[in-house]
Amino acid sequence: MRPLTPQKIVGICAALLGILFVEGVISLRMGAYPIGVRDIVATLYHGALGQWDVIPSEFLLIVFKLRLPRIALGILVGAALSTAGASFQALLRNPLADPYVLGVSSGAALGAIISLILAPHTPGAIQAAAFAGAAGTVAIVYFLGRRGGQLDSPTLLLAGIVAASFLSAVIMFLMTTLSGRDLRGMAFWLMGDLQSAPSVDLRWLYFLLIVAVGCIFTTSSDLNLILTGEQEARHLGVNVNRVKLVVYIAASVLTGLAVSVSGAIGYVGLLVPHAMRMLFGTDYRLLIPTSAIGGAIAIVLADTLARTIVAPTELPVGAMTALAGAPVFIYLMRRRMR
């Protein structure tokens, strides 16, 4: 097998970004409000030039206030969740690891529900509380998962699973105290929802995303070595504990940020990294960037389907990722076995 060159990484990423871009344009065209491709292009063109007064106010509303922010949010959430998934899989050397197994999403959901009880309908409160919940859970699971001063993968995984089920039980208990209106909102949140745009500036979230993915990407050669065995990696000069800590924190930040703006969208963190492994191999230098872009592609596709398939009603995007993701995953898995 030929060695992985920077050119190959850039080439594959560029191709994937091209797919994402085309998909974004198609997604922009789809929706309950009929707009032709020409009008979309014209709107984007004038928007890019800053000629806002030329654009009909309806197109401005639909394209720039509804569809584009939603696609941008989808890209953010997809990239964050699937990079986090790929990182946790390397960190725990377990193919089943993803942000949900470690209890991070349950922690975020608990934060969200507490904010609904204490300070209902405060703008941004749900997101802040969800992030705090995710961070708190990550810290607790991290300290439970250490053995003899070191991060022990099986212990960490067990601690995560226990924390997840305990937090879910607390959520079920608290949900009985919610009134009908909040309960409906919460149910949507638990299934994942991109319709309600966050009140936080998307640019900050993108900044966080790029920093966290960048951190993980710089450790990807070390992750490759850790995957062959921690002892071996240590002998080859890798500071295993530091790498683990950096990746763990970065992946948790990614999860917290995704869950806090979109609710609990399942499957992406598990399926996309595996799909990318099957397509492009297991080298983490390639896997981290392709997972990020692949996750964005997956979520934008799932969300486009979720808002068009049963239009004018909308499906929760979390239902769509599982519905569309599982068959694709099985296809890839079967193909590899042949």
Next chain:
Amino acid sequence: MPRFVREAFLLWGRDFLERRLKLKILWTVGGVLAACAALQPCAFGASQTQQPHPAAGQAQDADKATNKPATKIVVDETGRRVAVPINVRRVVSLAPNLTETIYALGLEDKLAGDTTYCDVPAAAKDKPHVGGTTNPSLEAIVALHPDLVLATAINRWETVAALEKLGIAVYTLDPHTVRETLESIMLLGDLMGAHEQATALVAKLQSTLDDLQARLRERPLVHVLFLVWDDPPITIGQNTFIADALRWAGAESVLISDQDWPHISMEEVVRLAPEYIVLAGDHLAASDPTKSNDLRHRPTWDQLEAVKLGRIVVASDEMTRPAPGLVEAIVTLAHNLHPEVFGNAGGNSKNGKIEPGLQLVEAHDAGVLCAL
């Protein structure tokens, strides 16, 4: 992902490593694509944050100047301040009870769209739908160009907030009692410039209720178990308008609960020993002795005194909607729970009895309202 995509990547990669010229071309293409993608989020971010863009703001102001000439600031029933146009021309209703009220006020021409659950009156089904009550499509709402969206507490806060962000006025009605339902009808009439119709309608409904109250004044309250869902049993709390509607019908819910829709255990049902069991809306199967789903054929249920005596009443769908039809539903329920007062007239005479002791009321459509 099909195989050819992967092979395309591999071919591409090989070519571009081995031939310098192609490499340069591909680098450029890749760079442009990457730049596009890198610019994308920035553009989104800009459109997100610079919402009150000067030019865009002007365009919208101009839009308002031509299409929405004047608004008034009102406080809706959830305490939000809303700028409602003085002349409402097009409304979108996000709840069945609002749609029904709009039709009852004769304002259906102003109704631009409703939800898939709006089925009373039947004509409401033909209006353009914007989706369900909890997950309507914002785009579909925008596409209908409403100058006002009407919501209730069954809609999510997120939907209301998102519409508000898009510059669409959302007025939320939230009646908790029968009296508040009448007030909401009045409010809706005022909001949509139908003060006279609303006054007449509310006066008629009020006199019906007063008449009912006068006739039931001497009667003791009947203790009923109101089931909004029969399996698992879900009943009503004290703060719902259904609990209040039951009081107007000369009845009282056996369960005292602060939760709006509490699940109730069978043990609790047995302990509370309701005199009547009232089923909501479309749970006809649970009161039809020919069906196996009937309460009389279920273990534990068949041991209840009310079930043994066949005291199972199906209230009309309207009983669960705070709309004008609620009053008619209350009257029919009162006839069923207090047959001696009304001489067994009313609802029973129309539908007949399935078996002695069983009183069945079928769902009434809004046509009955006119006969009121």
